Amino acid sequence: MKTNYHTHHELCGHAIGTCEDYVLEAIKNNYQELGFSDHAPNSRVDDFGVRMKPKEFTTYLEDIKYVQEKYKNSLTIKKGMEVEFFYDHAKYYEFLKGELDYLILGQHYISHTKQMNDLKSSFALTSDKDIEIYAEFVCEGMKTMNFNILAHPDLYMCGYQDWNQKAITVAKKIIKCAEKTNTILEFNGNGFRRGTRNTPQGKTQPYPRIEFWNLVKEHNVKTIFGVDCHSPEQIYDTTIKEAEVVYKNLGTNQVEFLFKK
Template identity: 35%
Template sequence: MKTNYHTHTTRCMHATGSDEDYVLSAIKGGYQELGFSDHTPWKYHTDYVADMRMLPEELSEYVESLHSLREKYRNQISIKIGLECEYFPAYTHWLKEQIKKYQLDYILFGNHHYHTDEKFPYFGHHTENLDMLELYEESAIEGMESGLFCCLAHPDLFMRSYPRFDRHCKLVSRHICRTAARLNIPLEYNVGFVAYNEAHGLQTYPCPDFWHIAANEGCTAIIGLDAHDNKDLETSVYYNRAVEELKALKIKRVDTLTSLHYGTAAASCLHVF
C-alpha cells in the first residue's frame, strides 16, 4: 500500500497548497492513505510565538477541515489526522489533552528542539557542535521512551548542519537506532530534503551512514515525504527510489501507522515488507 503520513499545511507558515490540494495530489499520485501531520501548536507558559507552527486556536479548524475532506473523499482515499510534535516535557500534559479531545489518529515525533523552542534552537541548524549533537540524542531517546509517538521522523536530521559523519555521529546514531528497535518504533526514511540536496550538491538526510547503522540494529522504516507542497505527492521518483534503497539495505519497511493509545504505549505498525 502506498502511504504518506508526513504532510504539512499552510498553517505552519512554510508550506504551499490548500488542504484539499494535498488530497487531490495524493489521489493523483496513487496514494491509498494520506496522513496529515502539520507542526503542532503549543500552549506556551510564556508569550513566545513560534514562526513555524500553527497557533493553538487554529487546531480546531485544522481538524474540522480534515474531517470534512475525509468524508468528501472517503471513496477515493483514506485520510488520517495527526500532528508532528516535539518532545516538550513541560507541555506533554496539554498535548495529551488535545490528542484525546480531537481523537487524533497518530503523532509523529519531529525532534526539532531540545525540550522547548522558547529557549533552544532548531537542531537542523545548530548541531555543528558536540553539545547540541548530544542534546539531540538525549531528546530523541527520551521522546521515544515517552510512549507518545508512533514514529521518529527524520532521525538523521542532525546531519543538516553537522560537518561530517564522524565517530560522535556514529555513537549517537547507534543509541537512537537501538532505542527505536527495542521499542518497536519505526524510523522515518524522510525524502523531503532530497531534491534540495541534489540541487546544492549536499548529502544531509537520508544519511547513508545513519541508515547502515539502522539496518545493523534491526530497525524498521517507513517512507515519509515531509510534503510542504501538494505537488510533492504527484511525483513518485523519490518515493520509488526510497523503496529500492531500503530493499538494498535489507531494512524491513512498514507502510501503515496505527493510532496511539494516548500516551500509554507506542503504536504498533502493520504491513511489514
C-alpha cells in the first residue's frame, strides 16, 4: 500500500500515539502519502472518549504541521478529519474545510428526529427504519459535497447483520449517492479487527460486508482502502495485509492517491 488517509491520534481518547509515531511506522512500511483523520471535535455531541475536545483542535493541527516539516523529504502528509454528518452543521463543515485538506464522512450516529438529543450509535442499528435513516444521513452528508471519502459505508450491517432485501435497498441508495456526488467509498481495514459472527449469510466480520462490495462493483464509483489505525503498529500489520488482499480482489474502481501528484 502506498497511501492511507484514515489515521487516528491519541487526542480522541481511544487511540494511542502522536503524529510522529504514525509517521515513523508509515515510513518504515514504505507509504508515500499519509493523511491524519482523527475524530473531529463537536461540542454538541456528548460522547466522552470518542473525540478530541474543541480546544485540542489547535494541538492537532500543530502536531501535523510539526511532522510535515520534519519529515518533508520522506513522506507527504495531509491534514484531514473524520466527521459525522449532522443537520444544522453547515458552518462547522465550512470551518473544518478551511483548516484541513480533506474530510472523511464517518457516520457513527444517526437520529430518528434529525436532532442532536437522541443520537443512536450506528454500530447498533437493528430495525429497517434504523438502516433507512442511516442511508438518509450518509446521503444527505454526501450531497453537501463537503466529504471526499465515505468511511465504512456498510457500518449499518454491524448491528443489522442480515443481508436481506432492505439491506440491499439501503446499499444501493448509498452507492448511487456516492456515484452522483463523486464520493469515494472506503473499504475499512479496521473492521477485520472486530472478529467474526454468525449471520444468516454465514460467519463474517461485522463490516466490511462482501455482499455490499459486490454491489459497489456494478456501479461507476471509486473505492479506496482505509487502514483506520488507532495505534501506530496497526499501520501495516497482518490484519491489514489480509484485508488488503480481500480488497484488491474485489474488482472495484480502486484509487490510491486522493491528491493529484
